[in-house]
Each structure stands twice: as structure tokens, then as C-alpha cells.
Amino acid sequence: MRAARLIRMALLVQSSPGLTAAALARELEVSERTVIRDAQALQEAGVPIRSERGRSGGYHLAPGHRTRLTTLHPTEAETLYLSGLPTALRDLGLSDAADTARLKLSATMLPSLRAAAESSTRRFHLDAPAWFREPSAPELLPELARAVWSDRTVELTYARPGRDGAPPRTVTRPLEPYGLVLKAGVWYVVGRVPAPGPVADAWRTYRVDRVTALADAPHAGGDEPGASFVRDPSFDLAAHWQAHSAGFARALLRATVTLRLTERGLHRLPFVADPAGIGEALAGAGAPDPVGRVTLDLPVESEDVAFATLVELGADAEVLAPEGLRARFREHARALAALYGAEPGDQR
Template sequence: MRAARLIRMALLVQSNPGLTAAALARELDVSERTVIRDAQALQEAGVPVRSERGRTGGYHLAPGYRTRLTTLRPSEAETLFLSGLPSALRDLGLSDAADTARLKLTATLLPSVRAAAEASVRRFHLDAPAWFREPSAPELLPELARAVWSDRIVELSYARPGRDGSPASAVSRVVEPYGLVLKAGTWYAVARLRDRADDTAGKGGEPGGGWRTYRVDRVTALAPAPGGQDVFVRDAHFDLAAHWEERSYEFARALLRTTVTVRLTAWGLDRLPSVVDGAAVEDALASAGPPDDGGLVTLALPAESEDVAYDQLARLGADVEVLAPASLRTRFRERAGALAALYRPEAKEAAPGAAPGEAPGAEGQR
């Protein structure tokens, strides 16, 4: 454990001269006191790590010194070859470059390590999209990826979904595209609004700094930023993975723009997490009252829209009753009537020779 940490510390100092004890402590997930002890251990092992004070201080290696700790072990090569996601690279237009880089890396490995790396590719594969979805790369994804790589300011146009079935609205924003995230087969762009880049407190309840998350498949156009703006200076402290972890839950909640009141059986309540998003379920269960005399539970369920709520709750059949809004209750009542007409016994008796499941008057209700 400590040996691996010492190697990592030496490599960090070699690749990032001037890292402070505090910075190394964060990278290694240890205390600053441990960093100081580890630096002393490296010195005793012959690695000339030294600490310097002042504005340009921090930890450095002696001039001209390079560690010889960069040889990959088989387990490290296996992990490295597993770190790529072929479908994501293909969507970004980088599959050819990734294949070339992998070949170059393979050529530098010892035969034993090369065999371990190739074995990992044969044994493990990551398939990101969810079941029953046809994966497709958004048309503008490669162009947006190039803007991310080059820190290029762009004017982004996208279709913002309407609420409760209302038409989508077209919106344009000038943004600094910081990164791309692939989540369950869907690509998202993390960007900062250009006119909010210096915000610290946010406005209107929005996160500070003007950070936004956009579904890339809703981006309809990309153009160079107006006014001759070209590139932005990337915040050196921005961590895409940490940002996504912090904001993705908030983003999921922000999509829940309407509330549906429902009454559920015990079975329907157990099944609710399998048909509704996690953030919505959490809020809904917090609003639930005790079961009534019939064992039914009433709760307020957040949803992205009435259309989404209709599609999700329909999977629970008769184990859910929509109480409000009235428009959604009406849709379920009409659906229940259509199903009752389709499956009533007398309908089959009145139509001998009809195809299985076919009933008079049901044609327009399917």
C-alpha cells in the first residue's frame, strides 16, 4: 500500500514540479504530515525529492533526474486497456486515433505485459446504452467535441423541451464548453454561460458561475461565438468528474417540472422505483402518508411532464390510481375504458371468427 503511494508521489512530482504538500495530500488522499514522511522515505531510497519554499516552491526532483518507475506492470496494462470505451470514441470521431495510440502503446510493452493487456480486451466489454434503446450519436457531437478539446467558445442553439406537452422552444446561448459526459447511452455537454463566467453566487436559484448541462441530442446548431471571441481560459481547478457527480442529481431534479398525485397498492408501491426515476421516487416516498384502511398509499410524485408520467405509471396497471391533475386522470380513464371494451367477454362472442384480441369498435382506440 505504502510502496504504491510512494511510486505515485514520485511520478506526481516528476510530472507536476512544484506541487505543495497540501496538493499532494489531496491527490494521494493522505495528510500533509504523511506527505512529508513519504518525501523523506523517497530521499532515503535514492529519489532526490526536495521541498522548496517561496512562490515557486513546492516539491521538485533534482534537475535532470527522471524516475525509472514508469514500467507498466501487467495489472496496470490491463486497467489501461480497459479504460477506453469504444462506442464513446466512435461517437466522438476518435476511434481511429485511439486504435493508433493503442498499437503504439502495445509496441512498447514487454511481451508478458502485452499479453495481459490483450487478454483484458478479450474478457471485458462495457456496453453503455440501456436495454431496448437504439444507440445513435448526435449529429453535432464530433463538432462539439472539437470545441471542448480546443477550449473554443461557441454559440449553442438547442431545443428546450416544453412543459406538460407544450411545444419545445428554440434557445441560443454563448457558452464555454468544458466537457462531455456519456450517461446511460445519452451524451451531455457541461458548459459555462459566457456572460456568467465570473458569477460566484448564481442568480435566480441557479448554481454560481453560470454552469449548465445540455443534452447533446437537443443541440440543433453550433456556430463560432459572435464578436470575434475565440477561445476561453479554462479554470485549472475544474474537475469534470467531480462536477458531474455533484450536479447530475440536481440536474435530474430540475427535470421534474410537474407533480402527480397518485394512490398505490402495496405492490404498486414496491414497483414504483422500477418505473420512475430515483430522484422522483425519493421525493414521492417522503410525501407519502400512512396506508388507508384498504392498504392504499397516497403520495405526490414529481414528473418531467404529464406525458412522461402517463408512460411511466401505465406500467403499474390497476395498482395505481391517478388522483390529480384532472387532465391526466381523464387520460387514464379513457385508456381504462378502451381496454375494458377491448377485453369484454361479450365482444368476442359477438364477433365469431375475429382475430385473437380483436373486438368491434376497438380499432380507433388502439
């Protein structure tokens, strides 16, 4: 365990000279005291690593020195072949490049490592999409990925879901696309919307399948397309997503439906409704009535989504509000009664 950490530390210092003890501690998930001890161990092993003070300080290797700790262990070769999602690479338009890189990597490996790496693909398959959902590759995803790679500001047109059954509305704004995230088969773009003057820039997350148009943003003060942005080096996509994903999921739930549920409906609700709103709904639920029914307010994305979701609960869920959604269920119930009240094969 420690030997692997020492190798990682030497490679980190080689690839990123000037990392502080605190930065190395975060990367290696250890304390700063452990980093200091590991640096001493590397020095004793003949690796010329040193710590420098001052503005450009941190840990460095001696000038001209490059550690030769890059030989792959069989386990590392196996995991390297598992480090990407084939479907995600295909969606991004990178499957050909990934296949070529994999072939080049395989050609440089020792035969024993090549066998170990290739065997991992026969034993593990990473399937990103959620169950019961057809995976889709948004049409504009490859173009958006190119903008992410090249740090290119874009004009993004987005269909924002309407509230309370209203039709979606279209929004167009400039966006500095910092990264793409694949979550349960759905692609999201995370970016910064530049603000004029002293106003702070706003970070936004958009579902890529709701992006209806994409164009290069013009250069400031001119009509030439292809404006680029300067990426904030401190931005960490994984950390940002983890910190904001729960809030983003909740923000999508723009409407509220009041329900009265049977005991069985209450048990089944988490299996059909959006998880982002379930906890809030259950926390605010009232006490059961004399026959065991519970009334609660459920956050939903829209009335259309609520209808498609709650219809699965059948008679175990009664919509009390809004009235428009209750009317849709009333009409749906009449249609079902007419259909099943007739003999099979009857035409009405």
C-alpha cells in the first residue's frame, strides 16, 4: 500500500512540479505529516525530491531528473482497460480515437500484460443507462464536446420545461462549457454564463437532450465566431457535480401535486416518482386518515410528467390538486371505464 503511494507521489511531483504538501495530501488522501514522511522515504530511496519555500515553492524533482516508475503492473493494465465507457465514447464521437489508442497501448505492452488487460473486457461491462430507459445520444452532443475540449464559448438554445402544464419556453444565452457529465444514461453540460460588469458569473447545468441549437459565440466587439474563454484552473468538474447535483435535480421539479395515497400507494410512490422530490414529500406528509390514506405534496417536473408517472399507481393515488391535472385523471378514468365496460371486440 505504501509502495504504491510513494510511486504515485513521485509521479505527481514529476508531472506537476510545485505541488504543496497540502495539495499532495488531498491527491493521495493522507495527512500532510504523511506526505513529509513519504518525501523523506523517497529521498532515502534515491529519488531527488525536495521541498522549496516561497511563492514558487512546493515539491520538485532535481532539474533533469525523471523517475522511471511508469512500468504497468498487471492489475493496473486491467483497470486501465476499464477506465472508459464505450457507449459514452461513442456518444461523444470518440470511439474511433479510443480504439486506436487502445491498440497502440496494447502494442507497447509485454505479452503477459496484454493478456491481463484484454481479459478484463471479457469479465466486466459498464452499462451507464438506467433500467427501463432507452439510451439516447443527443444530436448536438459531439459538437458540444468539441466546444468543451477547445474551451470555446457557445450560444446555447435550450427548451426549458413549462410550469403547471404550460408549453416549454426557449432560452438562448452564452455559455462557457466546462464539462460534460453522463448520469444514468442522460448527458448534462456544466458551464458558466458570463455576466457583464461586476456581476458574478453564474454556473448552470443543462440537459443536453434539451439543447435545440448551438452556435459559436462572437468575439467581444466583433462578428467573428469562435470566441474562446480562459478556463478557471481551480474548477473541479467531479467536485462541482457532487456539490450541486442534488440541488440541480430538485430545481427541475417546478410544480407541485397534492395527492391522497392508500398505504399501498405510499409504499409504491418511491418506485415511480422522481427521487429528488420523494424525501421532501414524505417529510411533509400528514397523518393517515381513519381509513389509512395519507395526503402529501409531491414536487414534480410538470403536470405532463406527473400524469405519466402517477397513472402507474392507479386507484392507489388520488390527485387533489391542481384541478387541471385532476380533470385529466377524471377523463382518463372515464375512458378506461368505457373501454373495459364493453365486451372484448366491441367498437365504440
